[in-house]
Amino acid sequence: MQTVLIVVHLLIVLALIGVVLLQRSEGGLGLGGGGGGVSGFMTGRGQANALTRATAVLAGLFFLTSLVLGVLAHRGSAPRSIFDQNAPQAGVPSGQQPAGSQGPGVLEQLQRMQQPATPIAPGAPAQPQVPQSR
Secondary structure, three states, X not given: OHHHHHHHHHHHHXXXXXXXXXXXXXXXXXOOOOOOOOOOOOOHHHHHHHHHHHHHXXXXXXXXXXXXXXXXXHHHOOOXXXXXXXXXXXXXXXXXXXXXOOXXXXXHHHHHHHOOOOXXXXXXXXXXXXXXXX
């Protein structure tokens, strides 16, 4: 579905580029206008109205396909919380883990990371002494 929508989106983009390049510029010569316009097909005003409508329709389709592609991309990759990965199961006491569990939860892992690597001796100061200026 998404691949088909991307192909349609690219076709709309190419058509939109072509229609914009065919329009006559305000200040002088356009790519398709050539100064005199196409004499047998349409008058200058009729051609401008048709190209303006085509541009508006293609621009609307471009915005629509862009929005749909954005919604499809966002829906496919919904953010997940790290707490949902190792969430405790209902009915299991917090101290016990079921047999098929992955290991400690996220909070236990964070607490272990914050603990110092070497235990502090009972008589040693908790914080290192920083010399103060006199």
